[in-house]
Every structure is written in structure tokens, then in C-alpha cells.
Amino acid sequence: MATPPPQHGAGPYQPYGPRQGGPHSPYGVPPQAVPYGHGHQPMPQAPYGCRVCGAQPAVRAxxxxxxxxxxxxxxxxxxxxxxxxxxxxxxxxxxxxxxxxxxxxxxxxxxxxxxxxxxxxxxxxxxxxxxxxxxxxxxxxxxxxxxxxxxxxxxxxxxxxxALAPPLLVLLGLTAGDDEPSAGPAVGTCVRDADRLRNERLVPEACGSPLAAYLVTKERGTGDADCAAGDLISVPEKWSEGARSLCLTPVPH
Structure with a gap:
């Protein structure tokens, strides 16, 4: 009995099927066309979306x-x-x-x-x-x-x-200047003694007030006489240098 000749491509080591110009495509999927002017098909970029919602475009950051x-x-x-x-x-x-x-x-x-x-x-x-x-x-x-x-x-x-603190502090220092020394109570005004001890913290007080303790009658050492008998002499500690010494006459109540 004559044996039929083997078909093209048949054999134990070669798959049977028509051969094309490109590599073999499994599962019957035809090979993709190669764009003109390219020797091989370019690899497409791997798509990925936002990790939260899946939307595109997205960027890694x-x-x-x-x-x-x-x-x-x-x-x-x-x-x-x-x-x-x-x-x-x-x-x-x-x-x-x-x-x-x-x-x-x-x-x-x-x-x-x-x-x-x-x-x-x-x-x-x-x-x-x-x-x-x-x-x-x-x-x-x-x-x-x-x-x-x-x-x-x-x-x-x-x-x-x-940022503004340093210049503000400098500006306040320049504008504040030195405090003017207190001139002390004026003659003819009434005062009270804030510390009630040495008559050195005299606070102005209205002469009609029950708190008024002394009447400033004169500056000591001015005029022809010194302070009158019964007057108190005060040299407030917070007055300027060479502070005036005052004669204080108690205010009767």
C-alpha cells in the first residue's frame, strides 16, 4: 500500500497550520499590523489611574x-x-x-x-x-x-x-524716650499720703475730699521764712534731681 506524502508543516515537532510572514500567533489571533516605517510594534505605556477614585490622568507623587x-x-x-x-x-x-x-x-x-x-x-x-x-x-x-x-x-x-516684632520694638523704644520726671504737687493744691509713712508718696486729691490730708503751702527754702510751725516737710523720692522740698499743712476735717 502506498503511503501518502506528508503535508507541509506536519510532523511531530512542528505545529500544523498556515505560516505567515510574522511569528506564530496562538489561539488563532492574527498578528498585529506593524506601523509603516517601524521595524517593530512600540510597547504601549502601562495605564494606571488614581489610587483613590481610579480616574485618569494621574501622576505619581x-x-x-x-x-x-x-x-x-x-x-x-x-x-x-x-x-x-x-x-x-x-x-x-x-x-x-x-x-x-x-x-x-x-x-x-x-x-x-x-x-x-x-x-x-x-x-x-x-x-x-x-x-x-x-x-x-x-x-x-x-x-x-x-x-x-x-x-x-x-x-x-x-x-x-x-517678623514684625523686632522693628516694632525698635520703633517703640525710639518713640518712648525717657520718662519726664514728675514735677511734684503744685503749691496751693491738696494731697494725700499714699504710703501713710514718710510723706514721700504724695497723690493729688481734691481739697474738698475727706481723703485730702495736706495742703501744699510753699516750697521750702523760698521766700523769707521756712515752713510754718506744725507743717510737715516732704521730699518725694520719685521727683527729679534736686527735688523741691515742700511744706505741707495738715487739712482740718
Whole structure:
């Protein structure tokens, strides 16, 4: 009996089927056409969406936070990819929390501003994205801008006060000048003794007041005579150098 000749491609080591100009395609899927002018088909970019909502476009970025706890501290981070809305929401929330939670420690005073500045790099990547599309879950709401939130406003006010404190202190020192020394009570006015001990803390008082204790009759050493008999002599300690010595006549009640 004659044996039929083997068919083309048949054999124990070669799969049976028509051969084409490209590599063999399993499962009957025809090979993809190669664009004109390219020697091979380019590898498509691996698609990925936002880690929160699945929308595209998304970008890889890391948002950081810091918490100071006197002796201890915590370093927080959220890694992308994020779409524009979810990225801005994460940036604003973690930065705002850092601005009021991050100062409570010696080292945290320096770490907190560095953390907020590092987050600006992530923010710049988020704002450059197109509006998100193709959501799987709802996107996060970005909310108010960071500098319109209460923690940021408190931080900004404190920073302004700290920056303005030195020049304000210098200005107050220049405008205040030296205090003018007290000239003491005038002759003919009534006074009372604030310390009731040495007649050295005389406080002006209306002559009709029951608190008025003395009438200033003259400056000692002026005129032809010294203080009258029964008068008290006072040299208040807070008067200027060469303070006047006054003659005080008790006011009868």
C-alpha cells in the first residue's frame, strides 16, 4: 500500500497550520499590523489611574505630614498615583494638619516648615493635570485652598507677628524716650499720703475730699521764712534731681 506524502508543516515537532510572514500567533489571533516605517510594534505605556477614585490622568507623587508630640514625633506620607482633585485634596488636608499639629516639639519646629515646603513639589504636579475622567469611585473634593483654612491663617498671622516684632520694638523704644520726671504737687493744691509713712508718696486729691490730708503751702527754702510751725516737710523720692522740698499743712476735717 502506498503511503501518502506528508503535508507541509506536519510532523511531530512542528505545529500544523498556515505560516505567515510574522511569528506564530496562538489561539488563532492574527498578528498585529506593524506601523509603516517601524521595524517593530512600540510597547504601549502601562495605564494606571488614581489610587483613590481610579480616574485618569494621574501622576505619581508623595504628600507628607508631620506631628510633633513634645518628646515623640510622627512622619506621615501618602503615595500616589493621584488625579488632580484627589491629589489637591490630599495635599491641602495633610498640609493644613501639619500646620497645627507639627509644632509641638523641639525638632518639630524645624521639621514642620520643611515638610510644608516639600509638599509644594507634589502640588505643582497635581495642578498641571487635566480634569479627571473615567472615575470608578467618586473623587475627593479639593475644598478650600490651603491659605484660606484656619490652621494656615493662624500660622500666617504668627509668622507676620514674629517678623514684625523686632522693628516694632525698635520703633517703640525710639518713640518712648525717657520718662519726664514728675514735677511734684503744685503749691496751693491738696494731697494725700499714699504710703501713710514718710510723706514721700504724695497723690493729688481734691481739697474738698475727706481723703485730702495736706495742703501744699510753699516750697521750702523760698521766700523769707521756712515752713510754718506744725507743717510737715516732704521730699518725694520719685521727683527729679534736686527735688523741691515742700511744706505741707495738715487739712482740718
Amino acid at each position: 508623595t504628600v507628607r505630614g508631620h506631628q510633633g508630640m513634645l518628646v515623640l514625633m510622627r512622619f506621615l506620607r501618602q503615595e500616589g498615583p493621584f488625579c488632580r482633585d484627589c491629589g489637591l485634596a490630599t495635599y491641602r488636608k495633610m498640609s493644613a494638619d501639619t500646620l497645627w499639629q507639627g509644632w509641638w516639639g523641639p525638632l518639630s519646629l524645624f521639621i514642620t516648615p520643611v515638610t510644608v515646603l516639600m509638599n509644594l513639589a507634589a502640588r505643582s504636579r497635581f495642578v498641571g493635570l487635566a480634569p479627571p475622567a473615567g472615575h470608578i469611585l467618586p473623587s475627593l473634593s479639593p475644598g478650600k485652598p490651603l491659605w484660606r483654612r484656619p490652621p494656615a491663617l493662624v500660622f500666617l498671622a504668627a509668622a507676620v507677628l514674629i
